[in-house]
Structure formats: structure tokens, C-alpha cells
Amino acid sequence: EDPPWGVCLDNLHVLPAFKGKGLGRRLFALAVEWVLEKAPGRPLYLWVFESNPDARRFYEGFGGVAASCEYNSMPGGVTASSVRYVWPDPHGLLHALAGRIGPPVKPAGGGSDSRG
Numbered sequence: 050e051d052p053p054w055g056v057c058l059d060n061l062h063v064l065p066a067f068k069g070k071g072l073g074r075r076l077f078a079l080a081v082e083w084v085l086e087k088a089p090g091r092p093l094y095l096w097v098f099e100s101n102p103d104a105r106r107f108y109e110g111f112g113g114v115a116a117s118c119e120y121n122s123m124p125g126g127v128t129a130s131s132v133r134y135v136w137p138d139p140h141g142l143l144h145a146l147a148g149r150i151g152p153p154v155k156p157a158g159g160g161s162d163s164r165g
Contacts, residue, residue, distance in 0.1 A: 054116075054135060055092030056084045073107060078146040081139050093139045096121070099130040108134045111145045 058080050063073045084093050097104045099118060109115075113134035120128050136142045 054094045054133065055137075056088045056094070058084075058093060058095040061095070074146055077111070078143060081143045081146065084139050085143065091139075092135060092137045093142065094133055094135045096131040096133055099132050105132065105134075111142055112136060 058077075061073070061076055061080065063076070067073075081093065084091065094116070095108070095113075097108060099105075105115075113136060115132050116135040117133045119131055119133070121131050123129050
């Protein structure tokens, strides 16, 4: 948590086989629900690599506001430019996510699990 910005959502990633199937939205919604439960009234923010246009579009599509851009140190001594996306009202974000959560997610290739 960063008091001026609120609660930080760190490292929400979806494997390529699951992209475009609604899993990112579902994970994001669960994280927002957790924030609303554990830190009511606090804003939510996260960092996205500036060079990741797909992730940036994803968060902008749910009302994320690009509030700042910083260079951050990464493992291995690499520096990367990251954009801070902010949602001052996570309730509105959860509403936006809830309106776009689709059917259950299946991996690419039609895999099945043991639950039948």
C-alpha cells in the first residue's frame, strides 16, 4: 500500500493459453472484491509496463487512469518504464468488471479436467 495512491495490486498475469477467455477479468474482480472487503474506501492502483499495450488497453477499458510513469528496477539490473493506473473508486471498477465477466474459462486447445 502507498497511502497517497491506495492499495497496490501486484502481479496479475494470465498465461497465453487463457488470454481472451475472461480469466483476467475474473481474477481482477476477485482482487477488487478483496480490496473492498479489507480496505474499504481506499483507492486501488497497479503498475503496467509502458511497453505492454495489451495490458494497458485492458486496464483502460475498465476505467483505469494513467496517473504517473516511472522507471523501476527489475531483477537482473534491468530498468523498465511503468505506468501507474489508478481507480479512485473500486466500487465502480467492480461494477464495470461484473458487467463483462463471461462464461467459465477453458484453456486453449479444449483441455478438460478431472471434475467432468
